Amino acid sequence: MKVLFMGTPDFALESLQAIYEAGFDICGVYTQPDKPAKRGMKLTASPVKLYALEKGLPVFQPAKLRNEPEVLEEFKALGADIAVAVAYGKLIPEDMLESVPMGFINIHGSLLPKYRGSAPIQWTVLNGEELGGVTSMYLAPEMDAGDIIDMVSTPVGEYETYGELYDRLKVIGAELLVKTLKSIENGTATRTPQDPALVSYAPPLHREDCPIDWTRPARRVIDHICGLAPKPAATAQFGEETFKIYAAVMGCETDLPAGKIVEQTKHGLAVACGDGKSIVITELQAPGGKRMKTADYLRGHKISN
C-alpha cells in the first residue's frame, strides 16, 4: 500500500515519522512552500520537509492545489493508494480527494464533530473542556466534515496549556494514524458520519482574542491563559506595559474589583477576577523581555495598576 503524506508543522512531523517508522511505503510528501519567517525574514523550510529530505522521500511544495492541472497530474503520477493530510495548511480540492483509490484521510486535533476548524486544541482548552482528543476521518470537500474512522480521547489537566496538550495530541495522533492506516489496509476500518447537531467550530485566534477580560470568573480567566499559551499568549495591561501571561493558578477570595492587583508575593502576582476570586500569575513576559517566572520579574521591576 503506497501512502502519500501531506503536512507542514511539527504536529504533522510526528505523524510522518510514525508511519515511516511503522514501515509504510511513502511515495511522496507534500508540504507548504518555504516561506520567509522570523527575524531577518529568512526562508524557512517546514519540519516535515526537513525530515522528508533527511529520509530521502520525494518532496513537493506546490503553492496552489485548486485548478492547477499540472499539480494534479504530478499528484496522480505518484500512484498513491491512500493519502494522509495532517495539518497541511491548505484545503484539498475535490478532484484531488477523488483521485486516491483507498481514500484521503486526516488526523484532526479534537473529538469531532466538536471543534471543526484550524484551532481545535486551543478551543478545547479555552472552553475548559475536561476531554480533548484526536480523530481520524475521511476527508470531505467541506472542512473537517468527513466520516469518522476512529478517535482517541484524553483528559485535559487542570492547568494544562494549549502547548502541552498539543504536544501530547501530536503523539496520540501519530499513533492513531498508524492504527487507522492498518485498519484500512486489512479492511476493518469503519466510517461513521458526523452528527450535524453536535457540530461546533474552532476558528483561528487573533490578536484581539488575547487581552484578558478580568470581569470573567477566575477559572475562566485561567482557561483563557492556558488556551493561548505559549502562542499567541494571553495579555494583560498593568500601568503602561502590556504583558504576555503564560501561566497562572487559582488564588484566594478578594473584595477588590476585577483587574486590580491584590498582592505581589514570591509566588507571583495576584489579580482580582469577576467572581470575587483572584488568580496568581506565575509566569509572564514584559515587552522586549524574555519569558520568566513572575517572582524573577518582580526582583527587578515594580508592577502596579
Add this chain to the structure above:
RNA sequence: CGCGGGGUAGAGCAGUUCGGUAGCUCGUCGGGCUCAUAACCCGGAGGUCAUGUGGUUCAAAUCCCAUCCCCGCAA
C-alpha cells in the same frame, strides 16, 4: 539587507543621556534573634560590565566601529 528592544554577580534589574570608586532587589555562605519561620538584624563570598587584549581618551559599563547571541513585532 523588513521594523524595534536587549546582553552588567547564580536570578531579575539600575547605572549609559552628560566618560571619573561596580550598585539595587533576591539567592547563596557564616553568625545573631526567636518556641518557631519563607520574618528580622549583622557580616562574607561571588563581575574579563556579550565578544574583539578593536578605536578615541589621562581615564570607557558609558562615546565610535565590527562581530556573536537573545527577545518582541511583522509574515
